[in-house]
Amino acid sequence: MITSESLRSIASLLNLEVLVMVGCSLVDDAGLQYLENGCPLLKAIDVSRCNCISSSGLISLVSGHEDLVQIGAGYCLSELSAPLVHCLKNLKQLSVIRIDGVRVSDFILQTIGKNCKSIVEFGLSKCVGVTNMGIMHLVSGCDSLKILDLTCCRSITDAAIYTIADSCPDLVCLRLESCDMVTENCIYHLGSSCLLLEELDLTDCSGINDTALKYLSGCSELLRLKLGLCTNISDIGLSHIANNCPKIAELDLYRCVYIGDDGLAALASGCRKLMKLNVSYCNRITDKGMEYLSHLGELSELEMRGLSNVTSIGIKAVALSCKRLADLDLKHCDKIDDSGFWALAFYSQNLRQINLSNCNVSDVVLCLLMGNLKRLQDAKLVHLFKVTVKGVELALRACCGRIKKVKLHSSLRFLISPEILETLQARGCKVRWD
Ligand SMILES: *[C@@H]1O[C@H](CO)[C@@H](O)[C@H](O)[C@H]1NC(C)=O
Ligand SMILES: *[C@@H]1O[C@H](CO)[C@@H](O)[C@H](O)[C@H]1NC(C)=O
Ligand SMILES: *[C@@H]1O[C@H](CO)[C@@H](O)[C@H](O)[C@H]1NC(C)=O
Ligand SMILES: *[C@@H]1O[C@H](CO)[C@@H](O)[C@H](O)[C@H]1NC(C)=O
Ligand SMILES: *[C@@H]1O[C@H](CO)[C@@H](O)[C@H](O)[C@H]1NC(C)=O
Ligand SMILES: CC(=O)N[C@H]1CO[C@H](CO)[C@@H](O)[C@@H]1O
Numbered sequence: 001m002i003t004s005e006s007l008r009s010i011a012s013l014l015n016l017e018v019l020v021m022v023g024c025s026l027v028d029d030a031g032l033q034y035l036e037n038g039c040p041l042l043k044a045i046d047v048s049r050c051n052c053i054s055s056s057g058l059i060s061l062v063s064g065h066e067d068l069v070q071i072g073a074g075y076c077l078s079e080l081s082a083p084l085v086h087c088l089k090n091l092k093q094l095s096v097i098r099i100d101g102v103r104v105s106d107f108i109l110q111t112i113g114k115n116c117k118s119i120v121e122f123g124l125s126k127c128v129g130v131t132n133m134g135i136m137h138l139v140s141g142c143d144s145l146k147i148l149d150l151t152c153c154r155s156i157t158d159a160a161i162y163t164i165a166d167s168c169p170d171l172v173c174l175r176l177e178s179c180d181m182v183t184e185n186c187i188y189h190l191g192s193s194c195l196l197l198e199e200l201d202l203t204d205c206s207g208i209n210d211t212a213l214k215y216l217s218g219c220s221e222l223l224r225l226k227l228g229l230c231t232n233i234s235d236i237g238l239s240h241i242a243n244n245c246p247k248i249a250e251l252d253l254y255r256c257v258y259i260g261d262d263g264l265a266a267l268a269s270g271c272r273k274l275m276k277l278n279v280s281y282c283n284r285i286t287d288k289g290m291e292y293l294s295h296l297g298e299l300s301e302l303e304m305r306g307l308s309n310v311t312s313i314g315i316k317a318v319a320l321s322c323k324r325l326a327d328l329d330l331k332h333c334d335k336i337d338d339s340g341f342w343a344l345a346f347y348s349q350n351l352r353q354i355n356l357s358n359c360n361v362s363d364v365v366l367c368l369l370m371g372n373l374k375r376l377q378d379a380k381l382v383h384l385f386k387v388t389v390k391g392v393e394l395a396l397r398a399c400c401g402r403i404k405k406v407k408l409h410s411s412l413r414f415l416i417s418p419e420i421l422e423t424l425q426a427r428g429c430k431v432r433w434d
Helices: 004-010 029-036 055-063 082-090 106-115 132-141 158-167 184-193 210-216 235-244 261-270 287-293 312-321 338-347 363-372 389-399 418-426
Strands: 018-020 044-046 070-072 096-098 121-123 147-149 173-175 199-201 224-226 250-252 276-278 301-303 327-329 353-355 378-381 405-408 430-433
Touching: 004 029, 029 055, 055 082, 082 106, 106 132, 132 158, 158 184, 184 210, 210 235, 235 261, 261 287, 287 312, 312 338, 338 363, 363 389, 378 389, 389 418, 418 430
Parallel strands: 018 044, 044 070, 070 096, 096 121, 121 147, 147 173, 173 199, 199 224, 224 250, 250 276, 276 301, 301 327, 327 353, 353 378, 378 405, 405 430
Antiparallel strands: none
């Protein structure tokens, strides 16, 4: 309900430094004009998804604040206009620009490259009009870039990444999700030039194979690596990463179908700091792989949906050894039976979130699990085909007062005793229906 009129009062806040107004769709250019002469200390503004503002409103805001450091304007302008980009030149401190989903052109990116030398972070996720040429112009000017988000900029190819690697030696984070024309050739340049790289998102980049991972392993500072849907990579490629990138804390291997037990063995010996891992639908993984994972003492988040070769033996190994495990997603792991869930109930005392949808747990063990896991806050319990209505009721009673969120199948809505639902809600639990 914030309107342009509200911004008139906000403009009188003399010490305000950060103003986030994402999705304020009642604010228009008139509101931004109030800000032009107000909030003299403003350093950061985010007008993302304010869909009634235009370039001219932003120009008035920017011209009143030469000390701006950070601008967020995703999904609010139809395009980044030349006059707006022109006035960015006066912002000597500007270091962060995020314009997700906005249309840009080569000329605009070139102008930014010329005018905004101090930029450290640039967000172009889902922008229309991003080409190799535009990126080359941008990065050859902005050589202090540390974070560059090119998610879904699908016309980007190796040529742009070469220039990024050559121009931005300080690069720390590069997001290339769905840039599916990139190949191992550009990864070679990243692996030899961007030695400070900590985060790389290659989700759904089908050109990434084991050779690419071998080159990437030159980036030995990597902390977060996303390889979900890179269906051509195998245990061999993963071993290169595991052997050379010991700091990795987050790894996403979602649907990397050629990853199996040997890859997990390499991770367990090379990446001892791993905290978050996604191996959902990596169907080759068996109990042996789970046994390797159990050596990862820091593991706190494990998503392992649909692992049809993992049984209770594998999950028990993880429950016994991964004492920090806090978030576990076992959806559709249909070979795990009660003895596996029993092990979780007794040994995984740190669990805060669990996803048991489509699992083979029984009434008795579900109840034990929900009653015994004292830190559990969030449980997804959809499609538990062995569990009866009585069983769900008992399980909910067992965790009532502690649990904060629970997801149940919508068919239970009128079967579960309304008294239990009311008690849960009264004690701060949000019940969602799927
Ligand atoms: C895997 O690589 C082969 C050849 O290297 C290529 O033809 C194929 O498109 C790639 N597959 C996927 C899913 O990317
Ligand atoms: C990776 O793909 C390239 C072609 O893009 C090919 O030359 C190379 O042999 C592949 N590497 C592996 C390990 O398949
Ligand atoms: C993999 O799992 C993590 C943690 O649950 C999640 O944040 C991420 O989005 C998942 N990746 C994919 C591709 O779904
Ligand atoms: C994993 O399970 C699938 C069926 O879900 C089976 O075809 C495959 O052979 C199994 N792989 C291993 C290594 O056991
Ligand atoms: C899962 O439940 C089904 C139906 O009760 C049963 O046939 C199957 O053997 C169970 N699987 C396991 C691993 O317990
Ligand atoms: C992928 C996914 O939806 N995972 C969810 C499983 O359930 C836990 C607990 O409810 C959620 O936190 C996860 O996001």
